[in-house]
Amino acid sequence: MNAFPYRVPVLSDGHVHTRYCHHASGEMEEYVRCAIDKGLQEICFLEHMEAGIHYFESTWLSEADFDIYFAEGKRLQETYRKSIRVLLGVEVGYSPDHAEELLQRLGQRQWDRIGVSYHFMANPDGGHHLNIVSRKEENIRAVSQAGCEKVLDNYFETLTEAVHTLPGTVLCHLDAALRFQPDCSIDHRRLAQIRTLLAAVKKNNMSLEINTSGFPIRGEQFPADFILEEAAAWGIPFLAGSDAHKPEDVGREFQRLQNN
DSSP states (O other): OOOOSSOOOTTEEEEEOOGGGSSSOSOHHHHHHHHHHTTOSEEEEEEEEOOSOOOSSOOSOOHHHHHHHHHHHHHHHHHTTTTOEEEEEEEEEOOGGGHHHHHHHHTTSOOSEEEEEOOEEOOTTSSSOEETTOOOHHHHHHHHHHOHHHHHHHHHHHHHHHHHHSOOSEEOOTTOTTTTOTTOOOOGGGHHHHHHHHHHHHHTTOEEEEETTHHHHHSSOBSOHHHHHHHHHHTOOEEEEOOBSSGGGTTTTGGGGOOO
């Protein structure tokens, strides 16, 4: 295996979900123990926050959930302080019409990391939001009907706005949108929009996540190599994240990110 061409802190998993988001499994402590077993020095929980989303299920935390999350996280920080550093972060799904609500909620807590993403797009035909990162057949059909080019234009424009609006510290899985749409892809034709987005990341002193959940999905990390090359040229730092949704996925495929 060739060495990864960029420096990435592979002893830290910066993107982990638990049962609190309602679409992952496992307790926080199980993830911490798996991270320790795999020799990691740091784990960052990055639980979902959304606002104003109309959807047929909840795939994010309520404020009551975040209260429990922080209480348990603080306990784990103390319990495992001699073995691993435990960070409590949030993955904010941006909603342009609810930006002030998101800012207000973010300001109520002390986060170790704020990830920025965009999962739900308003449906042009009305009804519940389009989940543009979902593998569920009903979501795949709805996004396909909306049109690949239209969805991607909205995705990059909105994600760039999110980077400028939110107090983010890392941009998550940049090109993961439409990852389950067989007839759609994010390639060099989107380079102008990607460069605009990366310029915003650089201006706001953010990092770019290298998300290893891409390897089992498409044989390559999120984002693609050509995007990482552009980000490296901007001097944007990289962080590794497994996007684990079950404990055993902590640190998955991190060996592919080693550069020595």
